[in-house]
Amino acid sequence: MSxxxxxxxxxxxxxxxxxxxxxxxxxxxEFMQGHLEYVESIMDHILVAGPIFxxxxxxxxxSNLIYKTDDKEQARQWLExxxxxxxxxxxxxxxxxxxxxxxxxxxxxxxx
Numbered sequence: 494m495s496x497x498x499x500x501x502x503x504x505x506x507x508x509x510x511x512x513x514x515x516x517x518x519x520x521x522x523e524f525m526q527g528h529l530e531y532v533e534s535i536m537d538h539i540l541v542a543g544p545i546f547x548x549x550x551x552x553x554x555x556s557n558l559i560y561k562t563d564d565k566e567q568a569r570q571w572l573e574x575x576x577x578x579x580x581x582x583x584x585x586x587x588x589x590x591x592x593x594x595x596x597x598x599x600x601x602x603x604x605x
Contacts, residue, residue, distance in 0.1 A: 501603060504540055505568035506591040509577075510555040512584040520580040521553060527576035535571055538562065541598070555583070559591060 511517045532542060538561050545555035556577065560568040565588045572578055572586065593599035 501592065503563035504591045504593075505560045505562055505565050506589045507558045507560070507568060507572050508545075508555065508587045508589065509557070509572075509583040510545075510585045511553065511582055517582045517584075518553075520582045521577070524576045524580040524582070531575050532558075538571060563590060565590075 511521075532539065540559040540561050542556070542558040544553050545557055546552060547554050558568075558572065560571060562568055568588055577583065578586075594604045595602050
């Protein structure tokens, strides 16, 4: 497969880890409606997004968003426009290039 193959597309993944403590928990609740409205408004630019949970499967510890772009600066602009970014929720945000190589979401095996 060549890099031009759509199944070999690079995306930008934002891994956002929550601050410890009640302030982040309260801010998630306070800003959730605005966050959901915002991500719905840019849904065409998101491959997949959702919360990250602790091992107890209940406690939210962060957010993961995979944007349909290979431009980290564009992904950063989308994330910085999110009400969650402006709220005291995330302790750290990392941007990484990501390529789906195997699995149902990418239609099977893409690296052959």
